[in-house]
Amino acid sequence: MSNERLNLADFSQPSIRTLHLTWFAFFLTFVIWFSHAPLKPLIMETFDMSIEQWKALLTLNVALTIPARIIIGILVDKFGPRLVYSGLLLLSGLVCIAFASAQSFEQLALFRFLLGFVGAGFVIGIRMVGEWFPARQVGLAEGIYGGWGNFGSAAAAFMLPSLALVIFGEDNGWRYAIGSTGVAAFLYGILFYFKARNTPKGSTYFKPKKSGGLEVTSQKDFIFYLLMNIPMYVILAVLAWKLSPAGVGLLTVTTTNLMYGVLIVLFAFQLSQILKVNRDMLKQGAPEHDKYKFKQVAILNWAYFVTFGSELAVVSMLPAFFLETFDGLSLAQAGMLGSAYAFMNLVARPSGGWFSDKFGRRMSLSILIVGLAIGYLVLSQITASWPIALAVIAVMCCSFFVQAGEGAVFAIVPLIKRRMTGQIAGMTGAYGNVGAVTFLTAFTFVSTSTFFLLIAASAVAVFVMVQFMEEPQGHTAEVDDNGNVQLIEIS
């Protein structure tokens, strides 16, 4: 009846069909989310933008994603992944078309800001894939979903410049190129609604238990958890400040204050959710068997901050970086070179998981983070005098460590507290976005090479943190040479 291993070509299996449907939905969200990055010079030219304004645009793109994750999570609880993914694709398709037809920088910024919502699509598919695959396949299935979906940013960098310049022609080519991704997402949203199903036919439901926030198991951890939520809002506040008259001047004083207000309300809302989930624990304490250390979660959060966060940030600026550093590159070529970074997703993420299983979890993660620190250090040294090929190789090596690091983080997530895997994964993912906003906000202040150095420096800090992580327990059984399943004695 069911296959032991994942056979991706077996379209007769509803679960495989669902996986393909879902990863492609995620892929499209990523295409839309990063469709602007490889078209930088065209867009800047059309609106006669300053570099400052462009960097603000990049940051705006990831800002809304942080609160959007919370909202999407609630919507998925209420309406199920099928409806929410279709809705997200339809809406973001429309916003994307609006972005493509923007007539002023203000409109452009507004629609980019709204497109931040599309970055929260990841959460929806994770839920869907989780429902469709048994435990032995779900890790691989979610790896494919995440990896192939993330590849969408590479696809955008790879194809959109050619599409804009060659197919549609120069003048408004970028508008048509971006607009066509919006149309594609819109149409796919309709297809998704008709083809996808929330759960396998006839699967049994149990009422979901607590949701809305992470359950922690001691008062100390509760404080720790609250503190860990603050950076998300602080960085958004910094971004709002940057956009205020004190910074780029995109927002008026009133709007800026309104933003601060919205952030406070959001924070209060999240606080109430966290309190709701943990009220019993705070009153009565957590049962002994249920205890886990929040420290582990926090460390993984920061590890994802520096890995996935830097990936999102770098993917947004890399095509332009190539174009500006090396003379004589066409826009399409720069886009393709820039996509080299995200290309590694296909192999790097799974390798990270594999390393982690094979060589110990803390060890693997440490090595990968050192690797990415060195990688970014190297990137900061790239100048016009480098051969382009060498620069591309450096980028690919660096991105291998970054994405393998992401894989290693998610190989540890389910081992912290099995019951709460979803919640821990959600918070870790959110920190990836915090990383993106942080790095891109920093990018608005500094030069490209300092930007890379900054990421390398944060990686070193995270390396130190990872040393405080406790090696999670792995398997409790093994199979001997005769095929007998035996318990491993844990001393």
Place this chain on the structure above:
Amino acid sequence: MGIEHLQSTLDVEIHQLSDAGRKEENQDAIGARVPDGSLLAAKGFALVIADGVSAAEAAREASQASVTGFLTDYFSTPDTWSVKRSALKVMQSLNRWLYGQGQSHIQGRGFLTTFSALIIKSNTVHIFHVGDSRIYRFRHQQLELLTTDHTRHLSKKQFYLSRAMGADATLDIDYRCLDLQAGDCFLLTTDGIHDVLPNRMLHQSLSELPRSDIPQYLINKALDAGSSDNLSCQIAYIPQLQSVSDQEAFKALSELPFPPDLDVGNRLDGYEVIRLLHASERSQLYLVKDVNGRRWAMKTPSVNYQDDPAYIERFVLEEWIASRMRSTNIVRAITPVQRQFLYYLTEYIPGQTLEQVIHERSPLDVKDAIAITEQTAKALRALHQKETLHQDIKPANIIISKQGAVLIDFGSCLVAGIEEISAPFQRDSALGTAEYSAPEYRYQGPRSERSDQFSLAVITYEMMTGHHPYGAGYTKAKSLSDFIKLNYQSATHHNPLVPLWLDGALNKALSIKPEHRYEVLSEFLFDLKQPNPNFNRINQSSLLDRNPLRFWQSLAAIQVLIILALIYFLID
């Protein structure tokens, strides 16, 4: 595996004494039983007091037989049963026996007795009562009488018992259910004591004397006060609530580790994996063979739930339930010789699931569909007799084998006897499967055997038509009003071979409101096989019944026309 995780060590102090007093014969009977281990968890402990009615000649036999009979039989009832059902069943049969004894005796000796039982299970007190013995509760220095004397006064001095065990073939039993608090003390007495001693004295002894002295003290005081009857008194004191600490429960539940993913050829406790039959987000099912080459099905839990006690409890109970059901239509559970890991074994039933059968052959022959319904209903009745709701009847859980339909999954069952035991973790509440579970699961109505009846009827309908009786909208409905808006689509409409009367039976079993369905499953089965004349008139039922909305709309439309016509003619 079973309910070990719900066991607790019980702290209870019981003192009891019965005395003939000034009478020659002691016609009172008292008894208490505190079982061990899982029986205590499943059934609780019991105190029983009975006072043979002295006007009856076999008073002593009657009271003794009731007390010993109850204490034996109550603890032999299925452990899936609730306390209420168990005790009432046992009392009813004792009553019939006593009544029968009285009837058959040549001189017509009466076997009459009062009967009061106190059962404490988990943290709930259950009281069963007939006659004028009494149960009091002493809590926070307050004495409260929990029972009502079943007596009728003829005059101030004269009164007689209006209810007693053995008086009639049918018996009305008072039942009360109360919560238990730490420090509660219960006092059971016969009228030899409470008729002569004022409440004040009972209160005083309970609050001042050491508990072990109270029975003797009260009996002496009653004798001093001139009691001429037999005197019996029982005391049960519960210093603390029974609580299985979450740690103990989890330890018991997680004693066995989850097995890893198994590959073909792997051996677990000597069982070799032949192939994976099915894997879902919640569990894996393997076909395995033992050393003798016999084939079994092995179900293993999904590592997704490794630290979820509610899931593990459900998993463990699945085997516990399967091993308690005897029916050819229910899969049999096997206990493995040794068990190093958490899994359970059942007989392997070769055959397709009903889901596959429907997929390949729907619509099924009406006769076959009825046969499968009947076999599944047999399995359901076996469950219902054990006060267990299946809650997830669906085609994927039914295997069509040579011996007919066999029910294979018990992962969502609601067992009355288990629900009564409080667990130190939040239990899962099953919502079943959207297409097949009855509406009350989603609008949070009360669940009953009729909920399983609904699911069974959905399957019967699907077998005959290949469709859902309420169409695709059924899975989206959430509230009762959503469900009421849905329209039942006649099975005859999809499959003309389904007779009208059969469609009528399906329609009734598929009623949105449980009270409109069949009272018992057998009536449904009867109507599936015998044309019910009521259902042949279904087409003649008025539009008001079939589609009230359309009826009122049409009525309003006609009115509008009449008004318009009137206006037209009058204005002219």
